[in-house]
Amino acid sequence: AQSVTQPDIHITVSEGASLELRCNYSYGATPYLFWYVQSPGQGLQLLLKYFSGDTLVQGIKGFEAEFKRSQSSFNLRKPSVHWSDAAEYFCAVGAPLTGGGNKLTFGTGTQLKVEL
């Protein structure tokens, strides 16, 4: 069965500082990997995804993530954090379903706080 671990429950960074959120996954085949962001009381917004190809993927809002198969990791990075990036971030691994769609397994999330 697939699983996702986000080891950091809370992270605090200063505005303008760099950010790295960790994600480790367990999956038997080549995974589909996602990062989503959630503001309080809102739905999830897709930041970026990895399906295949280039292991460094670019997303919205200046985020990027690198797929490292040898480490089973898909860490999210941003060179300079803005106060508006404060939110909860979820990593997910997806397994295609026979018949269409995919099953996502989510990590427990990392709450990001940005200090001004």
Place this chain on the structure above:
Amino acid sequence: DGGITQSPKYLFRKEGQNVTLSCEQNLNHDAMYWYRQDPGQGLRLIYYSQIVNDFQKGDIAEGYSVSREKKESFPLTVTSAQKNPTAFYLCASTRGRGETQYFGPGTRLLVL
């Protein structure tokens, strides 16, 4: 604009009552999903549907029921058998196999 809508934003349930959460999408997506979110636990899959008139249980289906009579709609009923229904419920949809899931804004269910 295309998207996923969920209603209501807040829902209150009395003991022993069934309540239904609405999820509608105009993205022409084939697959739809329901997730439950609790603090510190991430999202957990309740039910999913890949085509009209067909649906499958997810990881935590007990106490919930769904229907898929139309491609655009996938309502979730929280039955009285669900003893701990207080949570944030999220609906999602995808176009096809392996595709990205897009999420609605969610419904918060509270017990009176």
